[in-house]
Amino acid sequence: MMIDRNRLAELFDRERATFTAAHPKSQAAYENATHLFGRVPMTWMNKKAGGFPIYLDRAKGNRVWDIDGHEYIDFALGDTGSMAGHSNPDVVAAIKKRVDEQGGLTTMLPTEDAEWVGAELSRRFGMDKWSFSLTATDANRWAIRLVRALTGRSKILFHSYCYHGSVDESLIVVGPDGHGMSRPGNVGEPVDVTMTSRVAEFNDLEMLERELANGDVAAVLIEPALTNIGIVLPDPGYHEGVRALTRKYGTLLIIDETHTFSAGPGGMTQRDNLEPDIVIIGKSIAGGIPTGAYGLSADFAEKALARTDLDLVDMGGVGGTLAGNPLSVAAMRATLENVLTEEAFEKMIATATVFNDGVQALFDKYDLPWSINQLGARAEYRFAKPYPKNGTEANAAADGELEDFLHLYLANRGILLTPFHNMALMCPTTTVEDVQKHHEVFEEAIKELLGQ
Structure with missing residues (x-):
């Protein structure tokens, strides 16, 4: 199945406009950060599908709140740095x-x-x-x-x-x-x-x-x-x-x-x-x-x-x-x-399995040539099927435009994935209900991409 690139571009423009309108404080903070290299404390923070990064107000467990007052289910968890949950x-x-x-x-x-x-x-x-x-x-x-x-x-x-x-x-x-x-x-x-x-x-x-x-x-x-x-x-x-x-x-x-x-x-x-x-x-x-x-x-x-x-x-x-x-x-x-005890890992891995199986079910339901792999408490999908077997194949399966759209679509509806790739990580406070919320939003994104 080929993604209609014109439709993808239209949807992305819509999502970026929605993001901009909903985050005036983050946008202003970014524009005012004139003394930082790349306007951010660390240049990796410029991986931003919305045109500017979300600015953090506070975080707890698997939740993040930005300075515009929005709450997010956080599956990024600092790209593993907060696998124990924020401020345990x-x-x-x-x-x-x-x-x-x-x-x-x-x-x-x-x-x-x-x-x-x-x-x-x-x-x-x-x-x-x-x-x-x-x-x-x-x-x-x-x-x-x-x-x-x-x-x-x-x-x-x-x-x-x-x-x-x-x-x-x-x-x-x-x-x-x-x-x-x-x-x-x-x-x-x-x-x-x-x-x-x-x-x-x-x-x-x-x-x-x-x-x-x-x-x-x-x-x-x-x-x-x-x-x-x-x-x-x-x-x-x-x-x-x-x-x-x-x-x-x-x-x-x-x-x-x-x-x-x-x-x-x-x-x-x-x-x-x-x-x-x-x-x-x-x-x-x-x-x-x-x-x-x-x-x-x-x-x-x-x-x-x-x-x-x-x-x-x-x-x-x-x-x-x-x-x-x-x-x-x-x-x-x-x-x-x-x-991060044995008991915590058992729960985290079980929750990640629900995430993995649910995403795979959506790929099957909509006949998408994508796949997902799980490694314990984390799971990540790739725009290829079967899943790549080495790094060069995995790199070739990247699709920056599609990835940015999905990240932005999810963020606009209160869900954060790791910005560098399509990774979701579970911490001890991540629930099956959090995962199901992701699946609901993710399915809506797929349906819009497919024009359904």
């Missing part, structure tokens, strides 16, 4: 205790909470030793430094169209010739990315082995399912093949669970019995307070600490002044101990 009471209590009673928001001194968090992350993800950062991007950067130091190899291998934050090495994709090239739009790469990195398509063990056979890859750094280009799931046996090939070629394996943490309390590493040497986690584990962490296997940690030639204490490039600060660590403990 247990996290807020831990923050208040640290701020009001204990003080010392950042001191470069450890707290006892840190050991509790490390032990809990070990229980969930299986890694023996943990170190903290302020973002998962930083955790990835520091892990890359360590694996290069210990292996003596210079390159890191990624999946095409992976997401590991703004890590320079990760901005590599498979080009038309089947080999690596800089990802389109990459800003100011310090060197040609093929000098630092190799790349293979997700679910392609033959391509992975071809790249590893060069003998210069220190580590394979992967999301166990691609998450920022749709949700691309691994084929049966794929991860066993990845682990076998990394061991065959003497390459370490780093698994980044920052987004795939939605799969369960220990991410896909725990759920699927994966065997990485290093695990990266961040965003959601502190209930919205900035944090990240990387966990090392016992063997890797022992070898790293034995290297007296490496500066792991001062200026060696594996730490930050604010990393592991008492506030972040207190928030991590509260989130892991009281919020």
